[in-house]
Amino acid sequence: MSTTAPSGSSRVELFDAVVRYLFLNLGVPALAVALFLAAWSGVASTVKVSFGALPGPSAVANEAGNLWQDHLAERQRESDFYKRQTERRAAFLAKSPQGEWKDRRYAGRPTYIDQIVTSLKTVFVGFLIASLVAVPLGVVCGLSRAFNTAINPFVQIFKPVSPLAWLPIVMILVSALYNPTEPLFEKAFISSAIVVALCSLWPTLINTALGVASIDQDFLNVARVLRLSWFDKIFKIVLPAALPLIFTGLRLSLSVGWMVLIAAEMLAQNPGLGKFVWDMFQNGSSQTLAQIMVAVFTIGGIGFLLDRIMFALQRAVTFGRTAH
Amino acid sequence: MSAYLDISQLAKIYPSPKGPAVIVQNFDLKVEQGEFITVIGHSGCGKSTVLMMVAGLSEISEGGIILAGKELDGPGPDRGVVFQSPSLLPWLSALDNVLLGVNQVFNSATKAERRAIAEYYLTVVGLGDALDKRPGELSQGMRQRVGIARAFALKPKMLLLDEPFGMLDSLTRYELQQVLVDLWRRNRITAMMVTHDVDEAIFLSDRIVCMTDGPAAEVGEIVEVNFPHPRDRAAIMEHPDYYRLRARLIEFLEIHAHRRSGHAVVPAAPADAADQPPQPELIAPAA
Numbered sequence: 170m171s172t173t174a175p176s177g178s179s180r181v182e183l184f185d186a187v188v189r190y191l192f193l194n195l196g197v198p199a200l201a202v203a204l205f206l207a208a209w210s211g212v213a214s215t216v217k218v219s220f221g222a223l224p225g226p227s228a229v230a231n232e233a234g235n236l237w238q239d240h241l242a243e244r245q246r247e248s249d250f251y252k253r254q255t256e257r258r259a260a261f262l263a264k265s266p267q268g269e270w271k272d273r274r275y276a277g278r279p280t281y282i283d284q285i286v287t288s289l290k291t292v293f294v295g296f297l298i299a300s301l302v303a304v305p306l307g308v309v310c311g312l313s314r315a316f317n318t319a320i321n322p323f324v325q326i327f328k329p330v331s332p333l334a335w336l337p338i339v340m341i342l343v344s345a346l347y348n349p350t351e352p353l354f355e356k357a358f359i360s361s362a363i364v365v366a367l368c369s370l371w372p373t374l375i376n377t378a379l380g381v382a383s384i385d386q387d388f389l390n391v392a393r394v395l396r397l398s399w400f401d402k403i404f405k406i407v408l409p410a411a412l413p414l415i416f417t418g419l420r421l422s423l424s425v426g427w428m429v430l431i432a433a434e435m436l437a438q439n440p441g442l443g444k445f446v447w448d449m450f451q452n453g454s455s456q457t458l459a460q461i462m463v464a465v466f467t468i469g470g471i472g473f474l475l476d477r478i479m480f481a482l483q484r485a486v487t488f489g490r491t492a493h
Numbered sequence: 494m495s496a497y498l499d500i501s502q503l504a505k506i507y508p509s510p511k512g513p514a515v516i517v518q519n520f521d522l523k524v525e526q527g528e529f530i531t532v533i534g535h536s537g538c539g540k541s542t543v544l545m546m547v548a549g550l551s552e553i554s555e556g557g558i559i560l561a562g563k564e565l566d567g568p569g570p571d572r573g574v575v576f577q578s579p580s581l582l583p584w585l586s587a588l589d590n591v592l593l594g595v596n597q598v599f600n601s602a603t604k605a606e607r608r609a610i611a612e613y614y615l616t617v618v619g620l621g622d623a624l625d626k627r628p629g630e631l632s633q634g635m636r637q638r639v640g641i642a643r644a645f646a647l648k649p650k651m652l653l654l655d656e657p658f659g660m661l662d663s664l665t666r667y668e669l670q671q672v673l674v675d676l677w678r679r680n681r682i683t684a685m686m687v688t689h690d691v692d693e694a695i696f697l698s699d700r701i702v703c704m705t706d707g708p709a710a711e712v713g714e715i716v717e718v719n720f721p722h723p724r725d726r727a728a729i730m731e732h733p734d735y736y737r738l739r740a741r742l743i744e745f746l747e748i749h750a751h752r753r754s755g756h757a758v759v760p761a762a763p764a765d766a767a768d769q770p771p772q773p774e775l776i777a778p779a780a
Contacts, residue, residue: 394568
C-alpha cells in the first residue's frame with residue numbers, strides 16, 4: 170500500500186525518464202526522416218523531367234540495390250575470367266611446354282563500389298599531402314611571427330580559390346612533369362589528389378599555427394630551463410601541446426577535401442564518385458537521377474563517417490587535458 | 494671568499510614611450526651555499542622579476558649574477574625552477590614530467606637509473622602511488638608536489654621558487670611547506686623563494702629580503718631568522734621572537750618603507766635557543 174509507494178513511484182519516474190530519453194534521441198530523428206521520405210515521395214511523383222518522373226525514395230533504394238547487384242555480377246565475371254585463363258594456360262602449357270604464355274588482366278569496367286574505393290584512396294592521398302605540407306608549415310608559422318607574416322598573404326589569397334580553378338593548372342603541370350614510362354598512378358588520380366591537397370591544407374595550416382602560437386608560456390619556459398634541444402622542444406613540447414588544435418584543423422581539412430574531391434574527379438575524369446555522377450548525367454537514361462541520388466547519399470554518408478572518425482581521434486588526443 | 498650566489502647592481506629596465514621604466518634597481522644580494530633566502534614585498538614590486546632574472550628567463554638589463562663562480566647567461570638546468578602554476582605537461586604522467594628533466598641532466602645514466610631518480614623524488618614528495626597519473630587527475634597541491642620533485646630531481650646548484658604555494662589553500666600550503674623544507678634539509682640546495690606570505694617566509698628561510706615598493710624597487714631590509722633547523726612550526730610560533738620578527742616584517746610592508754636601506758638582525762636570542770631548543774614532542778600542538 171502506501172509503504173511501497175515511494176519506490177514504486179521512483180521506478181515509474183525512472184521508466185518515464187528512459188522513455189523520454191529514447192524518444193528524444195531515437196524517436197525524433199526517426200520521425201524526421203520518415204516525414205522527409207514521405208514529403209519526398211509525395212513531391213517526386215508530381216515533378217516531371219525529360220526522362221520520366223523524379224525518382225522517389227523507393228526508386229532510389231531500388232537503384233542502390235541494382236548498383237550492388239551489378240558490383241557482385243562484375244566480380245563474378247572477373248573471377249570467371251581468371252578461372253578460364255588459368256584453365257587455358259594449363260591447357261596451353263600441356264600442349265606446348267616451351268611456348269610462351271602471357272597472362273592478361275581483366276579489363277572490365279569499374280563498378281560503383283570500385284569507384285567509391287578510388288574516391289577514398291584519392292581523398293586520403295590528397296589529405297596526406299595536405300597534412301605533410303600544412304603541419305610543418307603551421308609549426309614554423311606558429312613559432313616565428315616573421316614567417317607567419319610572410320606567409321599570411323598567400324593563405325588569404327589562395328584559401329578561397331575553388332578547386333575548379335586549380336584543376337586546369339594542376340592537370341597541365343602534371344601532364345608536363347609526370348611522364349614515367351610505367352606510371353604507378355594515373356594522371357587523373359594525381360591531379361585530383363593534388364587539387365584536394367591544395368584546397369584542404371588551409372584549415373590545418375591555420376589551426377596548427379594558432380595552436381603553436383598559443384602554447385602556454387610556462388611550457389616553453391620548462392623547455393628553456395631544461396635547455397631542451399630544438400628537436401626535443403618541437404617533439405616533446407610544441408607538437409603535443411598543439412595537438413588538439415592540429416586535429417581540429419585536420420578534421421576540417423578532411424571534410425573540405427572530401428567535398429572538393431567530387432568536383433575534382435568530375436573534371437579530371439578520375440574514376441571515382443565524381444566521375445560516376447558525371448557519367449550518369451551524360452547517359453541521360455531513365456535511371457540517371459536515381460543513380461545520382463544514390464551517389465549523393467553515398468557521398469553524404471561517407472563524409473559523415475570520415476568526420477566521426479576524425480572527431481573520435483580529436484577527442485582521443487584532447488582527453489584528460491583540463492589542467493596543468 | 495666570495496658568496497655562492499652573488500647578485501650585484503642588478504636592474505630591470507623596460508623602454509617605454511615616456512623614457513625608461515625602471516622596475517628594479519641596485520639589487521645587491523650575497524647568498525651562502527646551503528642558505529634559504531626568501532624575498533618578500535608587495536605585489537608588483539618586482540620580486541618575481543629578480544627571481545626570473547636569476548633563472549635566466551628574464552633578461553638582465555644591468556648588473557650581473559654570479560653563481561658558483563660563474564656568471565649566469567640564460568636559463569639552464571643548474572637552476573631548478575618551481576613556478577607558481579605547476580606548469581606540468583598535461584599529456585605526460587607525473588613520472589614522465591619529472592623524467593623529462595632527469596633525462597636531460599643525467600643523460601649518461603642508464604634508463605633504469607634515471608627512472609629510479611624520478612621515482613625517488615616523487616616518492617619523497619608523497620606521490621609514490623601516483624607515478625602514472627596525469628596532471629589532470631591530480632589535485633592542485635599534488636601537481637605542485639610534482640613541480641617540486643621535478644626541480645629537486647635535477648640536482649640543481651640552486652632552487653628558485655616563484656610563489657610556489659600562492660594558488661593553494663592554507664592547509665595544503667602548510668603540508669607543502671613541510672615537504673619543501675624536508676627536501677631542502679636533506680639536499681641542502683641553496684634556495685631563493687619569492688612570496689608575500691610572512692609566516693611562510695619566517696618558517697622556511699634563514700634570511701628574509703624585504704623589497705621596497707616599485708617602481709625602482711630595491712632591497713629595503715634584510716632580516717635574519719635564527720631559529721635552528723629542523724624547525725617545528727608549532728614550536729616556532731610559540732617562540733617570543735616569532736612575533737617580534739613577524740611584527741617587524743609586517744611593519745615594513747605596511748609603511749612601504751621606500752628606499753630605507755639597512756641590514757638588520759633579529760636574533761632569536763641564541764642563548765635562549767641553546768637552552769631550550771624547540772622540541773616538538775614537548776610542546777603541545779596549537780589547538
